[in-house]
Amino acid sequence: MIRCMRSIKLAVLLLIAAGLTTSGQGLPAGYVGSEICKICHEDIYNAFGKSPHQSVETAAKRGWMGRACESCHGPAQMHTESPSAATIRNPAKLAAAAADKICLTCHLNQPTHVGRLESSHAKDQVSCTSCHKVHANGPNGLVLRKPAEINEQCASCHTNVWAQFQRPNHHKLPEGAMSCVDCHNPHGSIRPAMAQSFAANEPGCLNCHGDKRGPFTFEHGPVRFEGCAACHEPHGSANPRMLVRQEVRIVCLECHASLPTLNTTGTIGVVPPAFHDLRSPRFQNCTVCHQKIHGSYVDRNLLR
Amino acid sequence: MRRLFALVSIVLPLVAQTPEAPAQVAETPSPVPSAESWLAGSIDVGYRWRTDVGGSLDTYRSIVNLGSGPKLLGADFTLADPQHRAFDQIHVRAYSWGDEPYQTIHLDAKKSKLYDFNADYRDIAYFDFLPSYADPLLGRGIVLNEQSFDTRRHLGSFQLDLLPGNWFIPYFAYDRDSGNGTGATTFVSDSNEFPVPNTLRDQTSLYRGGVRFELRRFHVTLEQGGTTFKDDQSVFQNPGQSPGAANFGNVATPIFGQRSDLTNLLAAYGVRGTSIYSKGLFTAEATPWLDLYGQFLYSQPDTNVHYQQTDTGNLLLQSQLIFYSSQQYLVSAAAKLPHTSGSLGAEIRPFSRVRIVQSWLTDRLHNSGSAASTQTLTSAGVSQQTAALLASSLMTNYSQEEIDVFYDATSKLTLRGGYRYVWGDASNAFLPPAGLMSSDQAKLRRNVGIGGVTFRPTQQITIRTDAEVASSGGSYFRTSLYNYQKIHAQARYQPFVSLNLTADFTLLDNNNPVPGVNYDYRSQQESLSLFWSPMGGKFGDFQGSYTRSTLHSDIGYLIPQTLQAQTSLYRDDAHTATALFNLKLPQVQGIAPKLSAGGSFFISSGSRATSYYQPLVTLWLPISKKVSLFADWRYYGYGEVLYLYEGFRANLVTAGLRFTR
Numbered sequence: 001m002i003r004c005m006r007s008i009k010l011a012v013l014l015l016i017a018a019g020l021t022t023s024g025q026g027l028p029a030g031y032v033g034s035e036i037c038k039i040c041h042e043d044i045y046n047a048f049g050k051s052p053h054q055s056v057e058t059a060a061k062r063g064w065m066g067r068a069c070e071s072c073h074g075p076a077q078m079h080t081e082s083p084s085a086a087t088i089r090n091p092a093k094l095a096a097a098a099a100d101k102i103c104l105t106c107h108l109n110q111p112t113h114v115g116r117l118e119s120s121h122a123k124d125q126v127s128c129t130s131c132h133k134v135h136a137n138g139p140n141g142l143v144l145r146k147p148a149e150i151n152e153q154c155a156s157c158h159t160n161v162w163a164q165f166q167r168p169n170h171h172k173l174p175e176g177a178m179s180c181v182d183c184h185n186p187h188g189s190i191r192p193a194m195a196q197s198f199a200a201n202e203p204g205c206l207n208c209h210g211d212k213r214g215p216f217t218f219e220h221g222p223v224r225f226e227g228c229a230a231c232h233e234p235h236g237s238a239n240p241r242m243l244v245r246q247e248v249r250i251v252c253l254e255c256h257a258s259l260p261t262l263n264t265t266g267t268i269g270v271v272p273p274a275f276h277d278l279r280s281p282r283f284q285n286c287t288v289c290h291q292k293i294h295g296s297y298v299d300r301n302l303l304r
Numbered sequence: 305m306r307r308l309f310a311l312v313s314i315v316l317p318l319v320a321q322t323p324e325a326p327a328q329v330a331e332t333p334s335p336v337p338s339a340e341s342w343l344a345g346s347i348d349v350g351y352r353w354r355t356d357v358g359g360s361l362d363t364y365r366s367i368v369n370l371g372s373g374p375k376l377l378g379a380d381f382t383l384a385d386p387q388h389r390a391f392d393q394i395h396v397r398a399y400s401w402g403d404e405p406y407q408t409i410h411l412d413a414k415k416s417k418l419y420d421f422n423a424d425y426r427d428i429a430y431f432d433f434l435p436s437y438a439d440p441l442l443g444r445g446i447v448l449n450e451q452s453f454d455t456r457r458h459l460g461s462f463q464l465d466l467l468p469g470n471w472f473i474p475y476f477a478y479d480r481d482s483g484n485g486t487g488a489t490t491f492v493s494d495s496n497e498f499p500v501p502n503t504l505r506d507q508t509s510l511y512r513g514g515v516r517f518e519l520r521r522f523h524v525t526l527e528q529g530g531t532t533f534k535d536d537q538s539v540f541q542n543p544g545q546s547p548g549a550a551n552f553g554n555v556a557t558p559i560f561g562q563r564s565d566l567t568n569l570l571a572a573y574g575v576r577g578t579s580i581y582s583k584g585l586f587t588a589e590a591t592p593w594l595d596l597y598g599q600f601l602y603s604q605p606d607t608n609v610h611y612q613q614t615d616t617g618n619l620l621l622q623s624q625l626i627f628y629s630s631q632q633y634l635v636s637a638a639a640k641l642p643h644t645s646g647s648l649g650a651e652i653r654p655f656s657r658v659r660i661v662q663s664w665l666t667d668r669l670h671n672s673g674s675a676a677s678t679q680t681l682t683s684a685g686v687s688q689q690t691a692a693l694l695a696s697s698l699m700t701n702y703s704q705e706e707i708d709v710f711y712d713a714t715s716k717l718t719l720r721g722g723y724r725y726v727w728g729d730a731s732n733a734f735l736p737p738a739g740l741m742s743s744d745q746a747k748l749r750r751n752v753g754i755g756g757v758t759f760r761p762t763q764q765i766t767i768r769t770d771a772e773v774a775s776s777g778g779s780y781f782r783t784s785l786y787n788y789q790k791i792h793a794q795a796r797y798q799p800f801v802s803l804n805l806t807a808d809f810t811l812l813d814n815n816n817p818v819p820g821v822n823y824d825y826r827s828q829q830e831s832l833s834l835f836w837s838p839m840g841g842k843f844g845d846f847q848g849s850y851t852r853s854t855l856h857s858d859i860g861y862l863i864p865q866t867l868q869a870q871t872s873l874y875r876d877d878a879h880t881a882t883a884l885f886n887l888k889l890p891q892v893q894g895i896a897p898k899l900s901a902g903g904s905f906f907i908s909s910g911s912r913a914t915s916y917y918q919p920l921v922t923l924w925l926p927i928s929k930k931v932s933l934f935a936d937w938r939y940y941g942y943g944e945v946l947y948l949y950e951g952f953r954a955n956l957v958t959a960g961l962r963f964t965r
Binding site for chain 2: 258300
């Protein structure tokens with residue numbers, strides 16, 4: 001029975017293809033139209049109908065009206081005559097650059113791709129289809145939208161980053177309150193680590209941590225020069241407040257190394273030396289006194 | 305069958321030859337079934353019970369913070385208007401409502417060729433009170449964390465894209481971020497610090513609007529925005545707050561025979577800020593072999609501050625070695641931070657197998673601040689006033705230039721090589737000079753070689769590696785990247801449709817051999833993950849991962865009080881695993897239960913040896929087509945080797961119903 005149905009489908013395809021070829025009804029040579037694809041790929045066709053890409057099928061301005069399938073898969077006449085994987089282009093099986101080129105035929109000139117060249121995804125040959133569904137992802141877009149699903153997708157490659165979120169002090173991604181794209185732009189960005197930005201070019205961290213924005217009358221250099229990650233592990237840490245070291249004083253002393261006043265290292269912040277007695281608990285956490293460590297509006301020593 | 309075949313053979317060519325055939329294709333209605341429900345989705349409601357927290361409740365609240373009570377655990381539904389009147393569809397997602405630490409709701413509404421509207425709101429509890437953190441009184445048995453807070457942050461984001469045409473898209477957006485709550489901080493005087501309560505309240509509003517021109521050969525986005533910012537923070541101690549026991553601060557020993565104390569304090573910050581920003585983006589397909597990209601970003605936030613402080617007690621002015629009984633301190637300050645960024649890039653495809661990507665980026669930030677202060681000290685009825693004027697500046701100019709060449713050696717192998725040059729300078733200065741260092745300067749010069757390979761020998765196997773080797777002639781900070789090697793390798797293998805394996809390796813080795821720095825840093829992670837869904841997931845699936853990470857950091861410094869050389873050592877050797885089994889259990893009386901079990905653990909040794917366990921089990925019982933019963937158990941266990949008193953254990957059980965339509 002199945003063989004018989006296949007024979008019928010094949011015959012139908014051949015006949016339609018032959019008909020279209022001889023009809024001269026407007027399809028460019030080699031193209032057969034999406035209705036023909038539907039005969040064998042009905043599930044995909046129906047799912048495609050619910051996706052935003054359906055506009056390719058229905059809108060005349062895009063130039064692929066009635067043959068959206070072939071806009072990505074290429075002319076399908078040969079495939080209808082000899083249905084096999086070898087006779088049709090499958091973007092999912094192409095090299096990333098070749099697959100992306102197909103997507104960028106329509107999507108290059110959009111704001112999402114401005115940072116593409118700085119994107120490590122593009123450089124590492126991670127193609128658009130690694131994250132985006134082309135045929136369907138329901139009516140709400142071609143990419144996952146729920147935070148938990150987004151995180152799961154990112155974690156499928158970035159396993160070691162996801163492991164950092166299992167540490168006790170972390171941003172609330174495993175809990176589903178945030179997603180990776182809240183902080184990172186997967187298409188690329190002008191900021192390091194493809195980080196999101198706030199108000200044009202300010203760090204994306206300020207989207208939520210607005211109280212750290214300033215500008216402060218007395219800035220703390222690393223916050224501006226190297227960003228939050230100079231002192232914090234943004235994904236997760238065993239240290240309180242996601243610090244990069246186990247205690248506050250260790251974080252501070254690695255830069256404020258109390259070296260002689262002549263800066264021999266060519267780096268910022270090695271002086272002034274603080275003559276605090278670190279054996280006293282009072283001085284073991286610098287932020288007890290230097291509480292405005294992200295920058296102060298009123299005190300150059302960041303005390304208030 | 306033969307008849308059918310013959311019929312099709314005759315009829316279809318006729319249909320295909322009909323001249324109107326293309327029009328028929330064009331008029332084909334969307335295959336979306338018209339009988340779809342106007343409402344589709346699910347809602348989860350339930351009740352959570354939390355056992356008494358064993359160990360430190362404060363640490364539990366700082367890390368987990370889930371409580372008991374009725375909860376709206378999740379809602380995810382779509383409203384569709386078949387008549388397409390005001391909207392085509394509205395999609396709503398909401399999670400964790402009901403006095404939860406992170407409550408979120410998201411709404412998308414759209415109407416084809418008219419608008420696209422997104423709204424997002426989050427309400428996040430930000431509680432942090434770790435006894436080991438910033439508490440010098442701990443040794444005296446006083447557990448009052450001096451850097452703790454109990455606040456909530458509210459984040460709202462709204463964007464409306466108008467779709468009047470196919471290539472012209474105006475948009476408007478409003479974002480609001482606010483926080484308020486209480487905490488404990490310190491009031492710092494010359495010789496002592498006094499733990500005091502504080503209140504926190506800040507708000508940032510961002511207004512923006514722009515237009516996108518999306519054409520076939522190029523795109524331009526122009527956006528203009530502005531922010532308003534206010535931060536009203538106060539630190540206080542009321543008179544008589546601790547009758548008979550003044551606030552003696554962290555210094556218990558008398559100074560010159562007197563003990564300092566604080567009897568009354570009110571310090572208030574009034575910070576107001578504004579900003580304007582401009583943003584311009586473009587992409588262009590200049591020729592079939594050349595794509596161009598660029599962006600220009602400019603922002604100029606500024607702040608104006610009024611700070612007033614009055615305090616009384618027995619306090620010391622160390623520079624003049626006098627005790628005073630009251631102080632009034634007033635500061636007016638302002639800061640301005642023009643910030644310009646830009647990038648340009650091109651992707652050139654001179655040959656079919658070669659791509660050259662060239663990019664340039666710059667980021668320039670210049671902050672200038674000034675503060676005028678007046679301090680009035682009263683001692684034994686005599687007042688002494690001091691006025692001061694301070695100016696500050698902080699500046700950085702950062703640039704990088706990079707070229708990458710991609711070569712598709714075969715359809716399965718792509719090679720990449722490149723070079724990046726990074727340069728910049730930074731400075732930090734105060735006027736008038738005070739102390740040992742009033743200005744600081746540093747330069748950044750870095751040469752980076754880049755290489756990478758992507759290999760897909762079969763559809764089942766993908767191997768990606770990339771590496772960077774850098775040599776620097778200067779860096780901003782002692783712990784910055786200097787001479788480093790960075791390697792990332794990933795292999796993915798799918799032996800069967802049902803099984804996916806991924807292995808990942810990351811290494812960063814950074815050294816700064818400059819005398820006085822001698823920084824040696826190495827971090828390494830190896831991960832293995834798998835997803836197994838036998839028989840197409842008919843009986844369930846399994847996903848799991850294991851990561852081993854090590855971090856080793858050595859850097860020298862001088863002990864402040866003795867100026868003896870010391871090495872700061874940081875070690876972290878961690879094992880992390882996550883696993884989740886989803887099992888479809890045999891049907892019992894028509895009910896097909898599903899069981900999920902798994903969780904994660906993190907165990908580390910080294911500088912802050914920690915263990916953290918989060919197992920969970922969830923049972924789903926579909927009791928009808930539209931209603932499911934679920935029960936969920938989770939355990940949180942946290943322990944630290946050095947800070948045993950911070951450990952906690954808690955069990956949480958949640959039961960509820962899912963309604964599906």
